[in-house]
Amino acid sequence: MDSLSSHLERLRSEGPLVHSITNFVVMNNTANALLAVGASPVMAHALEEMEEMVGLASALVVNIGTLSKKWVKSMELAMDVAQRLKKPIIVDPVGAGATSYRTRTVMELMLRNHPTILRGNASEILALTDASSQTKGVDSVLESNDALAAAKLLAGQFGATVVVSGKVDFVVRGGQVYEVSNGHPLMGKVTGMGCCASVLCAAFAAVAENPVEATCAAMATMGVAGEMAAADARGPGSFQVRFLDELYQLTGESLQATAVVRESSA
Amino acid sequence: MDSLSSHLERLRSEGPLVHSITNFVVMNNTANALLAVGASPVMAHALEEMEEMVGLASALVVNIGTLSKKWVKSMELAMDVAQRLKKPIIVDPVGAGATSYRTRTVMELMLRNHPTILRGNASEILALTDASSQTKGVDSVLESNDALAAAKLLAGQFGATVVVSGKVDFVVRGGQVYEVSNGHPLMGKVTGMGCCASVLCAAFAAVAENPVEATCAAMATMGVAGEMAAADARGPGSFQVRFLDELYQLTGESLQATAVVRESSA
Amino acid sequence: MDSLSSHLERLRSEGPLVHSITNFVVMNNTANALLAVGASPVMAHALEEMEEMVGLASALVVNIGTLSKKWVKSMELAMDVAQRLKKPIIVDPVGAGATSYRTRTVMELMLRNHPTILRGNASEILALTDASSQTKGVDSVLESNDALAAAKLLAGQFGATVVVSGKVDFVVRGGQVYEVSNGHPLMGKVTGMGCCASVLCAAFAAVAENPVEATCAAMATMGVAGEMAAADARGPGSFQVRFLDELYQLTGESLQATAVVRESSA
Numbered sequence: 001m002d003s004l005s006s007h008l009e010r011l012r013s014e015g016p017l018v019h020s021i022t023n024f025v026v027m028n029n030t031a032n033a034l035l036a037v038g039a040s041p042v043m044a045h046a047l048e049e050m051e052e053m054v055g056l057a058s059a060l061v062v063n064i065g066t067l068s069k070k071w072v073k074s075m076e077l078a079m080d081v082a083q084r085l086k087k088p089i090i091v092d093p094v095g096a097g098a099t100s101y102r103t104r105t106v107m108e109l110m111l112r113n114h115p116t117i118l119r120g121n122a123s124e125i126l127a128l129t130d131a132s133s134q135t136k137g138v139d140s141v142l143e144s145n146d147a148l149a150a151a152k153l154l155a156g157q158f159g160a161t162v163v164v165s166g167k168v169d170f171v172v173r174g175g176q177v178y179e180v181s182n183g184h185p186l187m188g189k190v191t192g193m194g195c196c197a198s199v200l201c202a203a204f205a206a207v208a209e210n211p212v213e214a215t216c217a218a219m220a221t222m223g224v225a226g227e228m229a230a231a232d233a234r235g236p237g238s239f240q241v242r243f244l245d246e247l248y249q250l251t252g253e254s255l256q257a258t259a260v261v262r263e264s265s266a
Numbered sequence: 267m268d269s270l271s272s273h274l275e276r277l278r279s280e281g282p283l284v285h286s287i288t289n290f291v292v293m294n295n296t297a298n299a300l301l302a303v304g305a306s307p308v309m310a311h312a313l314e315e316m317e318e319m320v321g322l323a324s325a326l327v328v329n330i331g332t333l334s335k336k337w338v339k340s341m342e343l344a345m346d347v348a349q350r351l352k353k354p355i356i357v358d359p360v361g362a363g364a365t366s367y368r369t370r371t372v373m374e375l376m377l378r379n380h381p382t383i384l385r386g387n388a389s390e391i392l393a394l395t396d397a398s399s400q401t402k403g404v405d406s407v408l409e410s411n412d413a414l415a416a417a418k419l420l421a422g423q424f425g426a427t428v429v430v431s432g433k434v435d436f437v438v439r440g441g442q443v444y445e446v447s448n449g450h451p452l453m454g455k456v457t458g459m460g461c462c463a464s465v466l467c468a469a470f471a472a473v474a475e476n477p478v479e480a481t482c483a484a485m486a487t488m489g490v491a492g493e494m495a496a497a498d499a500r501g502p503g504s505f506q507v508r509f510l511d512e513l514y515q516l517t518g519e520s521l522q523a524t525a526v527v528r529e530s531s532a
Numbered sequence: 533m534d535s536l537s538s539h540l541e542r543l544r545s546e547g548p549l550v551h552s553i554t555n556f557v558v559m560n561n562t563a564n565a566l567l568a569v570g571a572s573p574v575m576a577h578a579l580e581e582m583e584e585m586v587g588l589a590s591a592l593v594v595n596i597g598t599l600s601k602k603w604v605k606s607m608e609l610a611m612d613v614a615q616r617l618k619k620p621i622i623v624d625p626v627g628a629g630a631t632s633y634r635t636r637t638v639m640e641l642m643l644r645n646h647p648t649i650l651r652g653n654a655s656e657i658l659a660l661t662d663a664s665s666q667t668k669g670v671d672s673v674l675e676s677n678d679a680l681a682a683a684k685l686l687a688g689q690f691g692a693t694v695v696v697s698g699k700v701d702f703v704v705r706g707g708q709v710y711e712v713s714n715g716h717p718l719m720g721k722v723t724g725m726g727c728c729a730s731v732l733c734a735a736f737a738a739v740a741e742n743p744v745e746a747t748c749a750a751m752a753t754m755g756v757a758g759e760m761a762a763a764d765a766r767g768p769g770s771f772q773v774r775f776l777d778e779l780y781q782l783t784g785e786s787l788q789a790t791a792v793v794r795e796s797s798a
Contacts, residue, residue, distance in 0.1 A: 025293045025309055027557045031723035036768050041723065042627065043557055046600045049631035056630060068312045095308065098322060099315035189514065191297035191307065236302050237510030244769030248721065291559045291575055334578045361574065364588060365581035455780065457563035457573065502568050503776030 004259050005252025007204055007217035012038035016206035018199055019057035021045050021075050023065025023094060026192030029240075030061075033196040036247035037221065039203035045074045054081040058088075058206035061199050062115075064106050065094035072105055079113040088205040088214075091115040092198040097127025110158055116211050118154060119163040119198045122147035129153050144168055148177070148266055161211040165197055169219040170264065173212045177264040180216060182223025184230035186239045197222045220259035225250055227258065270525050271518025273470055273483035278304035282472035284465055285323035287311050287341050289331025289360060292458030295506075296327075299462040302513035303487065305469035311340045320347040324354075324472035327465050328381075330372050331360035338371055345379040354471040354480075357381040358464040363393025376424055382477050384420060385429040385464045388413035395419050410434055414443070414532055427477040431463055435485040436530065439478045443530040446482055448489025450496035452505045463488045486525035491516055493524065536791050537784025539736055539749035544570035548738035550731055551589035553577050553607050555597025555626060558724030561772075562593075565728040568779035569753065571735040577606045586613040590620075590738035593731050594647075596638050597626035604637055611645040620737040623647040624730040629659025642690055648743050650686060651695040651730045654679035661685050676700055680709070680798055693743040697729055701751040702796065705744045709796040712748060714755025716762035718771045729754045752791035757782055759790065 017040045020030060031041035044053045054060055060082040062075045082089045093106040107128060110118070120128075122142035129150040144166025151162040151172040161173040169180040187193045200221055204214035228250075229242035283306045286296060297307035310319045320326055326348040328341045348355045359372040373394060376384070386394075388408035395416040410432025417428040417438040427439040435446040453459045466487055470480035494516075495508035549572045552562060563573035576585045586592055592614040594607045614621045625638040639660060642650070652660075654674035661682040676698025683694040683704040693705040701712040719725045732753055736746035760782075761774035 023309070024290050024556050025297050025307075028294060028560060028723060031557050032768065032772075035721050035723060041557075042630070043555070043598055044627070044631070045598065046633060048601070049633035052631040052633070066309055066311065069314070095310070098308070099310070099318040101312060101315035101318070189301050191294060191301060233511075234508075235511030235514035236298065237507035237514075240298075241507055241769040241773055242766075245765075245767030248767035248769075289575070290556050291563050291573075294560060332575055332577065335580070361576070364574070365576070365584040367578060367581035367584070455567050457560060457567060499777075500774075501777030501780035502564065503773040503780075506564075507773055 001213050001216070003256060004217050004220055004261070005256040007208060007213065008221065008250070008252045008255055010207045011203055014207045015040055016058035016203055017042060017056060018059050018061060018202045018206065019044065019053055020061040020063065020199060021071065021078055022061060022063035022195060025065060026195040029192040030195050030199045032244055033247060034199055034203055036244045037200060037203060045071055047074055047077055050074060050077045051081055054078050054087065055085060059090065059202035060087055061090045061092065061202045062109065063092040063094055063195055063198060064102055065195065067102065067105060075109055076112065079109060083113040088116040088202065088211065089113060090117045090119065090198050090202040090205065092195060093118070093120045093124045093128060094195070096120065096124040103127050114158040115160050117161045117163065117201045117205060117215055118158065119165060119201055121194060122164055122166055125154065125162065125164045126150045144170055145266065161215050163201070163215055163219060165194060165219065171212060171215045171219065176212060177266055178212065178216050179262055179264040180219040180223060181260040182220055182227055182258065184226045186230045186233060186236055187226045189236040190240045216261050220261055221250065221255060224255055224258045267479050267482070269522055270483050270486055270527065271522040273474060273479065274487065274516070274518045274521055276473045277469055280473045281306055282324035282469055283308060283322060284325050284327060284468045284472065285310065285319055286327040286329065286465060287337065287344055288327060288329035288461060291331060292461040295458040296461050296465040298510055299513060300465055300469055302510045303466060303469060311337055313340055313343055316340060316343045317347055320344050320353065321351060325356065325468040326353055327356045327358065327468045328375065329358040329360055329461055329464060330368055331461065333368065333371060341375055342378065345375060349379040354382040354468065354477065355379060356383045356385065356464050356468040356471065358461060359384070359386045359390045359394060360461070362386065362390040369393050380424040381426045383427045383429065383467045383471060383481055384424065385431060385467055387460060388430055388432055391420065391428065391430045392416045410436055411532065427481050429467070429481055429485060431460060431485065436532070437478060437481045437485065442478060443532055444478065444482050445528055445530045446485040446489060447526040448486055448493055448524065450492045452496045452499060452502055453492045455502040456506045482527050486527050487516065487521060490521055490524045533745050533748070535788060536749045536752055536793065537788040539740060539745065540753065540782070540784045540787055542739045543735055546739045547572055548590035548735055549574060549588060550591050550593060550734045550738065551576065551585055552593040552595065552731060553603065553610055554593060554595035554727065557597060558727040561724040562727050562731045564776055565779060566731055566735055568776045569732060569735060577603055579606055579609055582606060582609045583613055586610050586619065587617060591622065591734035592619055593622045593624065593734045594641065595624040595626055595727055595730060596634055597727065599634065599637060607641055608644065611641060615645040620648040620734065620743065621645060622649045622651065622730050622734040622737065624727060625650070625652045625656045625660060626727070628652065628656040635659050646690040647692045649693045649695065649733045649737060649747055650690065651697060651733055653726060654696055654698055657686065657694065657696045658682045676702055677798065693747050695733070695747055695751060697726060697751065703744060703747045703751065708744060709798055710744065710748050711794055711796040712751040712755060713792040714752055714759055714790065716758045718762045718765060718768055719758045721768040722772045748793050752793050753782065753787060756787055756790045
């Protein structure tokens with residue numbers, strides 16, 4: 001695996017444009033996370049400009065957090081274009097399992113155009129393989145390793161890199177499983193941290209050959225910035241302010257020194 | 267009345283899921299306020315998932331801040347489901363009185379399914395009983411007691427708990443009127459503080475028998491966290507960061523000690 | 533030119549209501565910037581309430597950052613009403629040049645109803661006169677003076693005040709060109725700072741006779757608050773918190789003392 005620091009430095013020097021079709025709740029956060037880490041965000045959902053906008057971008061994020069029929073049409077078209085142009089597609093199945101509409105929609109999108117990276121919490125990933133599981137709204141009620149078998153199944157089905165994020169993040173592709181063990185409990189007290197992880201996966205994947213490495217670098221960056229931000233945060237308000245500051249200040253060296261990424265025996 | 271602290275502790279131990287159909291401006295703030303206080307947010311407006319999502323949630327918030335015909339359809343269906351499942355419905359009539367479309371729409375929604383709690387500022391509450399009153403956009407130009415008679419009327423009409431928020435918050439239901447006298451002027455300099463109050467009403471109502479008590483606990487929590495956040499805030503930016511921190515740090519004991527809630531003679 | 537301080541004081545004493553039809557990413561930021569500086573925000577896009585809402589407001593902002601066919605209809609109607617009622621119209625052509633849909637749409641809107649003020653970055657302004665130029669998503673890849681000729685052309689075509697914002701902001705109208713040389717590089721690391729500049733232009737224009745003066749005052753206010761906020765910010769997270777605090781704390785005297793506004797020889 002290339003060093004994490006070289007992935008971060010490459011992201012910073014190339015400053016990739018990441019196009020998101022995402023939910024209304026987190027648009028501001030994810031745009032700011034991209035800017036802070038050194039990438040550029042764009043949000044656009046009109047069918048009329050999808051071809052051109054996906055063409056300009058270096059990666060596409062599709063996030064179903066506040067989906068509706070019209071927006072799903074846009075996601076579908078955006079993924080068609082990204083697939084054709086061979087740009088990485090990152091799918092975030094927010095709230096899969098909470099309603100059958102979410103589970104079905106995200107599966108249909110991914111069956112039509114396989115994602116490069118699929119990132120969700122344990123409840124969401126499990127719901128995509130097991131119709132009987134349920135999420136509590138959009139927050140997971142499970143530990144990430146509860147969904148490891150599901151992640152392996154989905155990684156095989158789509159030829160994708162699948163991330164189950166949680167206290168430990170599992171990054172799965174083919175026979176490989178990596179564990180990223182950074183992060184802090186305050187990250188669960190701020191809305192949209194999962195969505196931020198997904199856009200960072202996109203930014204790293206936009207500048208890397210290998211999506212597993214890109215994903216490990218993204219999840220490690222999230223976790224390390226989260227730990228640093230939590231260090232003297234009084235609560236989730238100051239945490240999220242510092243999180244952006246730490247993403248911005250993070251050096252390759254400090255990422256490399258703090259990240260805990262290892263091949264898993266799981 | 268149960269102690270305020272027992273209401274807060276019950277919210278924290280149950281962590282209710284609150285479903286909001288709300289405006290684009292405040293979605294992020296209200297989701298974060300719910301997480302900070304100990305509840306879980308979900309936002310969903312697609313008709314296709316309304317039945318299931320309202321079914322999962324413990325309370326529903328309907329906020330007309332950026333309403334449109336399609337979203338009103340979703341609000342209507344969500345309230346139908348919540349009514350049938352006997353889940354508390356909180357209505358926030360943002361900008362009622364500013365345009366007749368807002369006033370009419372929110373009245374139609376409430377006539378079809380009575381709200382459990384209706385929370386607005388004085389201009390908004392007055393507009394719902396008096397077509398001649400006007401709000402300045404979405405900010406009130408009146409004091410909360412100007413709308414007390416209107417609140418009593420609406421509480422009677424809908425069998426609801428009605429809150430007029432302002433320097434003093436009036437909580438009205440049946441013959442009862444409570445006054446909550448916490449808060450800080452900086453709360454008027456941050457967008458969406460009223461919307462946050464509404465989702466806190468939902469979170470407290472989700473875990474309480476008595477909506478008047480839930481509402482007093484919610485408004486006291488807002489006000490006390492607001493006072494604490496303002497204590498050393500330089501302006502509205504740092505205020506809103508600290509507000510989330512204080513919601514997160516607030517203990518039942520400190521809420522009880524600082525809250526100023528009393529039965530009103532008004 | 534009236535003193536900058538008198539413009540700021542007039543804004544604060546009148547507290548104008550600014551109506552925005554804007555993009556989902558920045559709604560919260562721009563509402564908070566308006567509140568912090570002393571104005572009032574309202575967001576509304578339903579055709580049903582456009583006539584009344586524009587009627588209540590003192591200025592209209594149209595921002596195409598996340599445009600779609602339906603929202604463009606609302607922008608069109610809002611501009612029709614504002615034109616008829618002689619209220620200032622501020623247009624923000626977010627991402628013009630990134631896609632032909634954006635470039636075409638914003639030109640059609642402005643040809644139908646001329647803007648009072650048009651504010652964009654160099655890439656956007658250039659794209660409106662030169663179909664061959666391209667923006668990188670929504671962030672400019674050019675310096676502001678690269679677009680000065682384009683700004684003069686557009687100012688003439690629409691009889692408008694045109695601002696090209698960047699390290700130096702150029703404010704152009706008729707034969708006049710002013711330069712505002714305040715600001716800080718961190719402003720480019722937070723999403724929506726351009727959008728904030730546009731709503732401040734609206735707030736100042738709402739209370740001024742002369743749109744060139746209003747625009748200079750708005751851009752100077754942005755830049756001065758940005759410099760102050762950056763002074764001890766660790767990164768873009770703390771910067772944006774402090775930016776709202778500084779907008780709120782800014783006095784006319786301190787604006788006057790720190791602003792660098794001069795007639796340009798360009």
